Amino acid sequence: MSDTVVETEVISDAVQLACRAPSLHNSQPWRWVADDRGLHLFLDRSRLMYSADRSGREAVISCGAVLDHLRVALAAAGWEAHVDRLPDPNHHDHLATVTVTPMDYVTEEHRRRADAILLRRTDRLPMAPAPDWESFERLMRARLADVHADLHADVLADEARAQLAETAHLTEALRLYDSSYHAELSWWTAPFEGGEGIPQSSLVSAAESERVDVGRTFPVTHGAERRPTVGEDRATVVVLSTDGDDRLDALRAGEAMSAVLLEATMAGLGTCIVTHVTELESSRRIIGGLLDRDARPQVLIRIGLAPSLEAVPPPTPRRALQDVLRFG
Known part of the structure; x- marks a missing residue:
């Protein structure tokens, strides 16, 4: 990617973790393309909801969430993400291009934030007040x-x-x-x-x-x-x-x-x-x-705050990596 060589496995792992991001009805309206210029995020129009999200605004919000998740995943792997948003004014569905540079060190907070991607669940049940x-x-x-x-x-x-x-x-x-x-x-x-x-x-x-x-x-x-x-x-x-x-x-x-x-x-x-x-x-x-x-x-x-002793629901499903990531 650009002048920095990043292993394909690193990109694949980061995208797979990033795709745990939430989206409207778990529609996952994104696709990624990796080439020598960077990792590109596109809005996948085939996954838009034309009744709940007529303007496509929520789909773009979902893509913003997967973009931030990617930045977190890359940081835990030792790479700093540099994001160019809406890089092509003639291609509205091209939402971002990400390039990376190696980080000096990975902190425990970087790792904890990446772990939080896997721990997060959408909790539709009633919750108690958050302490402090x-x-x-x-x-x-x-x-x-x-x-x-x-x-x-x-x-x-x-x-x-x-x-x-x-x-x-x-x-x-x-x-x-x-x-x-x-x-x-x-x-x-x-x-x-x-x-x-x-x-x-x-x-x-x-x-x-x-x-x-x-x-x-x-x-x-x-x-x-x-x-x-x-x-x-x-x-x-x-x-x-x-x-x-x-x-x-x-x-x-x-x-x-x-x-x-x-x-x-x-x-x-x-x-x-x-x-x-x-x-x-x-x-x-x-x-x-x-x-x-x-x-x-x-x-x-x-x-x-949810009760700490209750069973944690299983993670919601996600599309296969080959359906959302292509190496060009």
């Missing part, structure tokens, strides 16, 4: 400053929580008769084996869903109700927003989302990305009105 939130928030903001200094992270106050919950319910109501949206959602949560979609083990029952006031309504599962001692969801909601609303803003928002998720995982906290309230422009405007600044909300994240 102030300390975590300081860590989160410091990490975001490293990733994207112009991105805003607002922690919603308790009084805004009720308005946020109303907006979440409004969004679901507006889609009640949207048959294409529900068909798309059902397809991505169908109980089949594969390398994509949301497995049944990651879904919640109707009773569990009712205890989470800010969450997407998925097809429900059946079984014993989990976390009865937690009660109603007490997770903190963080809103990531940008001043602008173009493709670069969405990409950088995805990188920041990745940074927050991994920082929370390293702190022993559970996370759940909330995107349905920003998929419709009407509800997105309402969320924007809850912020203290004129900004465009990109994604919301619930961050809380």
